[in-house]
Amino acid sequence: MPISENAKAVLEKRYLIRDENGQPTETVDGLFHRVADAIAQADAVFDAGADVAATAQSFYEMMTGLEFLPNSPTLMNAGRPLGQLSACFVLPVGDSMEEIFDAIKNAALIHKSGGGTGFSFSRLRSRGSTVNSTGGVASGPISFMKVFNAATEAVKQGGTRRGANMGILRVDHPDIMDFITCKNDTREITNFNLSVGITEAFMQAVEQNTDYPLVDPASRQITGRLSARKVFEAIIQSAWQTGEPGIIFLDRLNRDNPVPSLGEIESTNPCGEQPLLPYEACNLGSINLVRHLKKTDSGWALDRDKLSDTVRKAVHFLDNVIEVNKYPLPEIDQMTRSTRKIGLGVMGFADMLLYLGIPYNSEAGVEMGRTVMELVESVGHQASQALAAQRGAFPCFDQSVFRDAAPLRNATVTTIAPTGTLSIIAGVSSGVEPVFAYAYIRNVMDNTHLIEANGILKDVLVSRGLYSEALMQQIVEQGSLAHIAGIPEDIRRVFVCAHDVSPVWHVKMQAAFQTYTDNAVSKTVNFPNSATQDDVREVYELAYRLGCKGTTIYRDGSRQEQVLNIGKVN
Ligand code: CDP
Known part of the structure; x- marks a missing residue:
């Protein structure tokens, strides 16, 4: 399993089943079997002859291969008595x-x-x-x-x-x-x-x-x-x-x-990416784009076939989640099953751009955002149509805006979640955000600190004979590569962090993903501490003009408790 020690620490701390003494009674591998088995069961509801074990195996491989992960409540609660799976x-x-x-x-x-x-x-x-x-x-x-x-x-x-x-x-x-x-x-x-x-x-x-x-x-x-x-x-x-x-x-x-x-x-919902009707719930899941690259003669490229395959499996997975989910209220059960909304998104987008050698803050970066999400959206809708043919359209389909088109199993298919925990488990950049910093300390719950350094940068520096501890230390302290003279310009141009990306590029990227997302896009527009209120106004107006569904901004240092701290060891 390609899961890092940091990821294991997070899973052990928050997700594994524990006994009354607080000792885990399952392993990380056991967690993924538990989830895969529970979610695959739904196949039998629609087809008595379904090969549930084969579906469970394919879900297990998709999760442990870190190609796709469902939202945290599914990892925590699937196959357990509580069984509440939606975020x-x-x-x-x-x-x-x-x-x-x-x-x-x-x-x-x-x-x-x-x-x-x-x-x-x-x-x-x-x-x-x-x-x-x-x-x-x-x-x-x-x-x-x-x-x-x-x-x-x-x-x-x-x-x-x-x-x-x-x-x-x-x-x-x-x-x-x-x-x-x-x-x-x-x-x-x-x-x-x-x-x-x-x-x-x-x-x-x-x-x-x-x-x-x-x-x-x-x-x-x-x-x-x-x-x-x-x-x-x-x-x-x-x-x-x-x-x-x-x-x-x-x-x-x-x-x-x-x-x-x-x-x-x-x-x-709380982070803004999922508009819902009263009493509606939605379960999310995210595809790790880093696991959908292939090596070609001219370097890394997006593996469209593999991505399409994962999208189809993920839509199947998320539709099954709706079926086996135990809803906290009868009203929620009724409402959620009547529209069957799912929210499939991506994570590791910024890391993918690093492999491709494309700066996040560039037209090529934004174009790649469109390319990826257009594929997820179109294959996702095809997959939902294919499920509708087998399992029926969502119950309110005939009253929906799609009623004159091909039946869909799910009233919405795509959402870009923040992937706060999922991205740690997968070891990639979160959602569609730029890399926050290339070497930093992450404060998790209860004052636990995880040290993380970006492996993609490290590999590039090592391969060019530039890597040194002193250089990494400099990156921790400055939080950005932009002003480190020892790093060549071509690397600095691609390895940009959230604060090197101007607010306007943040918004352009959000808008690119929104174009191909049924629900909304979780995105924070980062501002430097020195930003003015005019800068904020400009971003709001741009977000409105470019068709975003909302905007969240954050000016560095404006709140005392920051989840991510650059260069702070404590
Ligand atoms: O990565 P993970 O699946 O843990 O969650 P996320 O993608 O960071 O957040 C997705 C959604 O989960 C949020 O928009 C919230 O609706 C919900 N959430 C929550 O209820 N409580 C949290 N502490 C974090 C997320």
């Missing part, structure tokens, strides 16, 4: 005490199982408005978000992974200004990522520098008007200061809503 959920938050606290309870159950939850708080009446039953005044969405946050904090202590939430508020909610600044104190609402739900009408008002109406969701009354530019500036100012809130383009999420008759999409 992403969206829960509705209705405007009553019962509905608010039902959502908190349901979120706690999901967090316990390793899933993340997204919520739109846009239906909650605004702060200070009337409460009919008591004649009192309403607390408003932000004060309830703090309750959700505290519940997540408490559940975290028992679970294997820290509960994560997305909180969304529409830009026309009367409490929007409080929402934009509610995490400026970075100790507040720490278990949430926040995004402002931006509408087309708002973006037009920004462009034309006009006011727009604020609407109370309970009374549907216009409660006031704000200058769109002022609100846009406030979002930029806050994001520049702390990285939050992000923005999501609600009308774009709904333009791509495959079954509008089931409802409106109001939220995404």
Whole structure:
């Protein structure tokens, strides 16, 4: 198995089954057999004569060959009594005490199982408005978000992974200004990522520098008007200061809503890549692109046949996950099976570019992003059609936007996940992000530190007789190769890290992947500490123009706790 010691440490710490003394009762190899066997079982549901053992073997080989990995909850829970396999959920938050606290309870159950939850708080009446039953005044969405946050904090202590939430508020909610600044104190609402739900009408008002109406969701009354530019500036100012809130383009999420008759999409999962209807869950999986290269006479090249083959197997795998999944609520079971959304994506894209000798921040890099994702998307849809022929289309197909086209087994097929843990297991760059640093220390949970150096760079330096400990030390300290004179220009041009990539290239790459992704793309646009608010505005406007579904930015050093630290040993 090509799994590194670091990857084994992560798997042992978080994923292996343990006895009551905390001792693992399975091996890493056993984990992959457990997952492959459990997921292959679904074949028998559709075909009594299916060769389940052969499917299990092919799933096992695909995972242990690090060609494809399903999201963490599948690795943790498949073949176990809990059996909750999805990473992403969206829960509705209705405007009553019962509905608010039902959502908190349901979120706690999901967090316990390793899933993340997204919520739109846009239906909650605004702060200070009337409460009919008591004649009192309403607390408003932000004060309830703090309750959700505290519940997540408490559940975290028992679970294997820290509960994560997305909180969304529409830009026309009367409490929007409080929402934009509610995490400026970075100790507040720490278990949430926040995004402002931006509408087309708002973006037009920004462009034309006009006011727009604020609407109370309970009374549907216009409660006031704000200058769109002022609100846009406030979002930029806050994001520049702390990285939050992000923005999501609600009308774009709904333009791509495959079954509008089931409802409106109001939220995404915690990291923003998976728009979902209320009570919908989605399971993700990612293909490791580094394992889909072949050696040719002129160097490395994308192995299109192998990639196509893995895409077909992965779609089969993820559709099976929907079948054997044990959902935390009957509503989620019903909703998720009616659309059968899956989210197949990629990881190791930046590493692949290093092998190909293509800089991430170049037209050729962006073109390669399009090439790869176009293939994943088209073969993924063919595979979902082939499954529909065997297993039937997803139950709501006849009400879907695809009803006049070939039946699909899954209402969505592709999503680009962050692959925070999966990329460590596979030992590659995460998602479609550039390499963060070529030699660095990674803080994992509980103050565990993993030292990682980029093997691709090391091999190139060794082969050119340039490798030395002192040079690696210099890279750790500087975090980038850009200013190291001892490294030749042709290497520095290709081996760029996240901070060498200008924000504009980050957005161009996100947009390239979005073009061929049914759901959305997890991407952080990294800014240097010296970036200005104008730089942030430029990126937001570009993301909007290029068709992205949202934007998350992070300015280096703007938050105290960074997951990845350049050059820090502690
Ligand atoms: O690599 P892994 O499968 O562990 O997860 P990821 O790709 O980094 O994140 C995918 C999704 O899992 C996120 O968008 C969240 O919905 C969920 N997640 C979570 O609930 N809690 C976390 N601590 C990390 C991820």
